[in-house]
Amino acid sequence: MFSPAVLTHWVPATADVHGDPHDDRLRVVVDDTLPDNRSVMLLELVTGGGCLSLTPQRATQSGLVAGALVDPDDVRRALGAAGVALHDPDHLLYLPLEEQAVLLDESPPSGTRQLDAGDEGDGAAFAGFTAAAPPADLDEAFVELDHWLVVGTFVDDRLVSVASAYPWAGTTLADVGVLTLPDHQGRGLARRTVRALSGRALAAGHEPQYRCQLDNAPSVALARAAGFAPLATWQVVDVDD
Incomplete structure (x- = not known):
């Protein structure tokens, strides 16, 4: 439906995210190349699922493990408990x-x-x-x-x-x-x-x-x-x- 260039940019190759409408869990991706202003990124696909990308420091801080599949509510609780606040979400179209x-x-x-x-x-x-x-x-x-x-x-x-x-x-x-x-x-x-x-x-x-x-x-x-x-x-x- 969308250009491969779009999916390649937003969904890391290691995320193994296919957009399952019956599974909204997020794949945790730890990436040591993320800049400070993108040290935590939460992407939720409209087709279901998505990924949470974060630096190793942020992962340790929030107790989230690379490769894990985590419920979105649990992700937000973990980030909140670690004092990590997120901006209001944007649509990506x-x-x-x-x-x-x-x-x-x-x-x-x-x-x-x-x-x-x-x-x-x-x-x-x-x-x-x-x-x-x-x-x-x-x-x-x-x-x-x-x-x-x-x-x-x-x-x-x-x-x-x-x-x-x-x-x-x-x-x-x-x-x-x-x-x-x-x-x-x-x-x-x-x-x-x-x-x-x-x-x-x-x-x-x-x-x-x-x-x-x-x-x-x-x-x-x-x-x-x-x-x-x-x-x-x-x-x-x-x-x-």
Whole structure:
């Protein structure tokens, strides 16, 4: 259903996780290459099961043993008892292979095109866009003109929706952010902007990745409308807790 590149990145080869809907236990993976801000990662596949990846120090701290299959509630209790807090979970959504084939044959609608940080006109249009956007929405969406790939949708020569993407953790996954100005929401502009960006990313050999928090229902609905499907939920250690 999903590209092998997605599963290879998120599910360690040593995890032996196949997504069993009748078994939600998590495989414990001890990995001494994890950085401090990823020293504990909890991945729960929507198809069932998943894995807990953690450094040797975190494993010792929480009493979890490499290779063990552990109930998710027991994992959370062990981490909590060890004083390990996790950030709120994110949805991880990707384009199924059949949707990718559709996108690669799809042409962006008129008014939707790639933006260039070096183009003065695009720079001015983006500056006007950010000036009109609510600051909190800008911060959450994390769309930037200097990202690896940026696509915008114009209405009456005004930039009203932007999607941007950057390579995720040194991989060919392309993490997507999107924002539409409030007075143009509800018109399908975000969907067409995200699809146009996703098609360009795929053509460049990258895999679009859509992340959002579980309680962000509008963002989940947008991802679904743009053709994405959920792979898993993902939590990382809160190093500031």
